Amino acid sequence: MSLLSGLLDHMPPAITGSDSPKVDSRPQPHPRLALANPVERSPQFVTGPHASAATATPEWRQARDQYLNHIMACLGCYAPTGRHCTTGTHLRASYDNTPMEARP
Template sequence: MSLLSDLLEHMPPTIAGTDSPKVASRTDRPRLVLVERPVQLPASTYTNAANATPEWRQARNQYINHVMACPSCYAPTGRHCASGADLRASYDRTPMESPR
C-alpha cells in the first residue's frame, strides 16, 4: 500500500447531504476602519549632521575632503600630514551644537 492510501483509510467517510458549518456573512463581521492621525515628528534629543551648526559642517567637510584626496593622510589609523592634522584639530574643536 502507498502512503496516500494509508492516510485515506483513517479519514471518516463524507456523507452526502450534510450541511457545511455556517460561515459568518459579511454583515455579521466587525468592520475595520482606518483612522488617520496627524503625523507628529518626535523632538530630537540628539544632535546629528542634519541639525548641526553650519560651522561644524564646514569644518567636517574641509577635513573629509582633504583626507579623501591626500595620499599622506590615513584617518583610520590617525595618520595625517601637517595640513590634515590642522584640519582635524579644527574639526574636533568646533562645537556640533549651538549653545542655548
C-alpha cells in the same frame, strides 16, 4: 570518475537500521510565550532631539567637509590609523574643536 567518488571508495558502507534514533512523527505542540505582567519602564535615554549632521551648526558642517575632502584626496593622510599630514592635522583639530550644537 569524480573526486567525490574517489573519497567515498575508502569509506566503509553504511549499515541501515543500526543505531538510528527513533523519530516521533507526531507533531509537537509549540510553546507559547506570553508576558505575565506588563512592565512599565521609564525611558533610559533622553528622547529629545539628538545631534546629527542635519541639526549641526553650519560651522561644524564646514569643518567636517573640509577635513573629509582633504583626507579623501591626500596621499599622506590615513584616518583609520590617525596618520595625517600637517594640513590634515590642523583640519582634524578644527573639526574636533568646532561645537556641533549651538551653545545657549
